Amino acid sequence: MNKSVFLGAVTVAGLAAGAAAAATIDDVKARGKLNCGVTTGLVGFAAPDANGEWNGFDVAVCRAVAAAVLGDPTAVEFVPTTGKTRFTALASGEIDMLARNTTWTFSRDVDLKFEFTGINYYDGQGFMVPKGLGVSSAKELDGATVCIQTGTTTELNLADFFRKNNISYEPVPIETNAEAQQQYLAGACDAYTTDASGLAATRATFETPADHVILPEIISKEPLGPLVRHGDSEWGDVVRWTLNALIAAEELGVTSANIDEMAAGTNSPEVNRLLGTEGTLGEMLGVDKDWAVRAIKAGGNYGEIFARNIGEETPIGLARGLNAQWTDGGLLYAPPFR
Amino acid sequence: MTTLTDPPKEQFRLSMLLNDTRYRSYTFQFIALLLVIALIAYLGSNLMQNLRAAGLNISYQFLGEPSGYDINQRPIPYDSQSTHMRASIVGVLNTLIVAFLACLTATVIGVIAGVLRLSNNWLVRKLMAVYVEAFRNVPVLIWILIIFTIMTATLPAPRAFRGDDPEASMLFGAVAFTNRGVYLPKPLLEPMGWVVLGIFVLSIFGAIWYRRYATKLLYDTGRLLPMGWPTVAILILPAVLSYFILGQPIALEYPELGGFNFSGGVQVLGSLIALWFALAIYTGAFIAENVRAGIQAVSRGQTEAAASLGLRPRRIMNLVVLPQALRIIIPPLISQYLNITKNSSLAIAVGYMDITGTLGGITLNQTGRAIEAVLLLMLFYLTISLIISAVMNFYNNAVRLKER
Numbered sequence: 001m002n003k004s005v006f007l008g009a010v011t012v013a014g015l016a017a018g019a020a021a022a023a024t025i026d027d028v029k030a031r032g033k034l035n036c037g038v039t040t041g042l043v044g045f046a047a048p049d050a051n052g053e054w055n056g057f058d059v060a061v062c063r064a065v066a067a068a069v070l071g072d073p074t075a076v077e078f079v080p081t082t083g084k085t086r087f088t089a090l091a092s093g094e095i096d097m098l099a100r101n102t103t104w105t106f107s108r109d110v111d112l113k114f115e116f117t118g119i120n121y122y123d124g125q126g127f128m129v130p131k132g133l134g135v136s137s138a139k140e141l142d143g144a145t146v147c148i149q150t151g152t153t154t155e156l157n158l159a160d161f162f163r164k165n166n167i168s169y170e171p172v173p174i175e176t177n178a179e180a181q182q183q184y185l186a187g188a189c190d191a192y193t194t195d196a197s198g199l200a201a202t203r204a205t206f207e208t209p210a211d212h213v214i215l216p217e218i219i220s221k222e223p224l225g226p227l228v229r230h231g232d233s234e235w236g237d238v239v240r241w242t243l244n245a246l247i248a249a250e251e252l253g254v255t256s257a258n259i260d261e262m263a264a265g266t267n268s269p270e271v272n273r274l275l276g277t278e279g280t281l282g283e284m285l286g287v288d289k290d291w292a293v294r295a296i297k298a299g300g301n302y303g304e305i306f307a308r309n310i311g312e313e314t315p316i317g318l319a320r321g322l323n324a325q326w327t328d329g330g331l332l333y334a335p336p337f338r
Numbered sequence: 339m340t341t342l343t344d345p346p347k348e349q350f351r352l353s354m355l356l357n358d359t360r361y362r363s364y365t366f367q368f369i370a371l372l373l374v375i376a377l378i379a380y381l382g383s384n385l386m387q388n389l390r391a392a393g394l395n396i397s398y399q400f401l402g403e404p405s406g407y408d409i410n411q412r413p414i415p416y417d418s419q420s421t422h423m424r425a426s427i428v429g430v431l432n433t434l435i436v437a438f439l440a441c442l443t444a445t446v447i448g449v450i451a452g453v454l455r456l457s458n459n460w461l462v463r464k465l466m467a468v469y470v471e472a473f474r475n476v477p478v479l480i481w482i483l484i485i486f487t488i489m490t491a492t493l494p495a496p497r498a499f500r501g502d503d504p505e506a507s508m509l510f511g512a513v514a515f516t517n518r519g520v521y522l523p524k525p526l527l528e529p530m531g532w533v534v535l536g537i538f539v540l541s542i543f544g545a546i547w548y549r550r551y552a553t554k555l556l557y558d559t560g561r562l563l564p565m566g567w568p569t570v571a572i573l574i575l576p577a578v579l580s581y582f583i584l585g586q587p588i589a590l591e592y593p594e595l596g597g598f599n600f601s602g603g604v605q606v607l608g609s610l611i612a613l614w615f616a617l618a619i620y621t622g623a624f625i626a627e628n629v630r631a632g633i634q635a636v637s638r639g640q641t642e643a644a645a646s647l648g649l650r651p652r653r654i655m656n657l658v659v660l661p662q663a664l665r666i667i668i669p670p671l672i673s674q675y676l677n678i679t680k681n682s683s684l685a686i687a688v689g690y691m692d693i694t695g696t697l698g699g700i701t702l703n704q705t706g707r708a709i710e711a712v713l714l715l716m717l718f719y720l721t722i723s724l725i726i727s728a729v730m731n732f733y734n735n736a737v738r739l740k741e742r
Contacts, residue, residue: 083703084699084703087703087706088708091392091708107705107706108706111705111706112706113394133598141598142597143596143597143598143601144597144598145518150686150695150699150700150703151703151704155407156407156704158408159406159408159418160406160418163419170599171407171408171409172518172609172689173410173691173695173700174689175687182490186495186517187495187497187517188490188518188608230392231391231392231393
């Protein structure tokens with residue numbers, strides 16, 4: 001008797017374990033909260049403010065997805081992850097999606113079994129050095145000590161760059177951006193390397209940002225984007241099209257200011273389809289018809305999010321560059337909503 | 339007169355498995371064993387099932403592929419084109435280096451602090467008590483970070499050594515303390531230098547032989563030869579003499595500031611120093627307590643008996659108390675050595691590339707082979723711990739009191 005109860009329990013546990021793998025969107029809805037993996041703190045991209053409220057460019061993607069699926073942009077549980085813990089957290093189901101300046105690479109997509117749902121920032125790896133060092137090119141860094149965040153693609157790019165240029169360096173592996181900043185400012189490393197956007201964000205928090213220069217070389221392509229687990233395409237679609245909705249909204253001129261007006265119906269069929277006054281795109285996605293309206297209301301369209309968190313008006317001061325709409329000579333190109 | 343009869347032979351019945359105390363424990367142990375096996379089988383099949391569901395498999399192929407990353411402390415030749423396997427070996431060696439250094443230092447600190455804790459001098463006794471309590475009761479990770487932060491914040495950067503009137507200068511023109519680590523002169527051996535080295539090794543054996551001889555003489559005839567200065571003389575004199583006779587064949591390569599960093603010499607990384615000292619002083623505090631316990635466990639009568647024979651306090655400690663205390667100290671010392679080795683995995687906090695940093699950190703992360711890498715890590719730490727245990731148990735058996 002005892003034995004059969006035990007076996008029964010084993011079977012139930014086994015079934016439960018099997019079921020947990022499927023249908024993330026149902027899990028999120030049932031939980032009423034989206035678990036979103038972000039960095040442990042990179043100002044402008046994801047960092048808690050004085051009130052403990054998470055803010056930033058990546059955070060805005062999480063909030064938009066939460067707004068689209070759950071109707072509430074604040075229904076997000078932010079899970080800080082390091083470069084090392086992020087993939088385990090996603091693969092194990094601890095988080096539903098990862099929005100953490102993660103570079104889309106072949107092996108992460110194919111071998112690690114993740115699904116990148118788009119690109120929200122086109123980046124590249126750069127170097128920051130103190131001005132006093134008198135270095136004007138990364139190729140002059142022969143013999144330098146370089147701080148890197150361990151467990152990132154930057155580690156591999158760095159090795160490749162120095163190898164290719166036949167110069168030597170000494171890596172100082174560091175776990176988080178904050179520690180790297182401390183080491184760099186203390187002079188324990190000559191240069192700090194990470195994505196150029198991250199360098200700008202880090203420099204913005206220095207006491208005297210003008211004493212540090214970002215070298216002109218961009219040594220890699222770093223398409224950063226949100227990602228989900230492989231094998232749940234429905235959930236992948238939700239994240240992908242929420243991001244696309246934000247990008248398309250900017251292209252179509254839908255902003256958080258005029259969205260209520262536009263959601264009442266416009267002359268543009270594509271805007272109408274996006275905002276759910278025409279067609280059934282929301283239902284196809286497994287959410288309701290106002291999903292995109294809520295996603296855009298959460299933090300504005302892509303351009304607004306960019307300007308508010310990392311744009312030229314902010315201390316981080318990044319130009320749109322590659323991240324402008326395709327109509328403005330950038331790379332942002334949302335597929336049509338139809 | 340009594341007659342002995344065999345007790346009636348009891349037939350084994352199934353109910354005896356529960357009712358008879360002779361068998362009951364076996365029954366429960368068997369059930370417990372079954373449960374444990376079932377649990378492991380369940381966890382294993384759950385893992386396989388979930389891996390299959392996620393389309394993943396267990397494979398160690400990644401070990402043969404190029405790692406693609408660099409490591410700053412390389413005991414063996416390694417670059418970013420070497421395999422993950424080689425990166426793991428570099429990590430293993432780095433773990434062993436820091437564990438060995440920390441075990442040695444912790445033992446020295448621990449024995450000194452433990453003996454001084456029993457000193458008759460109030461100030462020394464209290465100071466050691468403060469040391470033990472302060473270091474034992476703060477997590478070792480905090481100590482690692484404290485030492486590392488102090489080093490980075492207070493020591494000058496290499497560029498402070500530059501210029502005609504530098505802010506920092508090298509100690510004796512040979513040792514540079516920077517926030518990236520300590521640069522030491524490196525000995526360069528010419529062929530004749532090996533001869534000097536050989537003579538030095540021989541004189542170590544000579545010193546050991548002399549001490550044995552002196553002890554034997556003392557026991558056999560009661561004649562007391564001086565121990566201290568002849569040992570030092572045997573150790574140093576032949577090597578120094580041969581060094582000058584052979585024309586100073588050992589040169590020193592001094593670290594020199596060139597480019598961004600010092601070049602030449604030996605660099606001891608700041609992260610290694612922080613980890614080494616943190617582990618040593620932290621575990622040293624535990625060892626001090628073991629030593630104190632061991633000394634106090636030696637009966638007071640032994641000390642008094644030795645004193646009544648006219649031995650001086652230092653002799654009593656060295657000849658009577660410590661040899662007996664050692665036997666009590668060694669078993670807990672084994673577990674402290676194991677602790678040091680395992681705690682060295684905190685290396686990642688300061689970016690020291692031990693096995694947890696290479697195989698369990700970057701390799702795991704870049705290949706995504708978490709289960710494989712963690713299994714290998716477990717295997718490594720288990721092997722190292724068992725080896726340390728075995729060696730120390732062997733030593734313990736050699737020195738323990740032979741009871742007949």
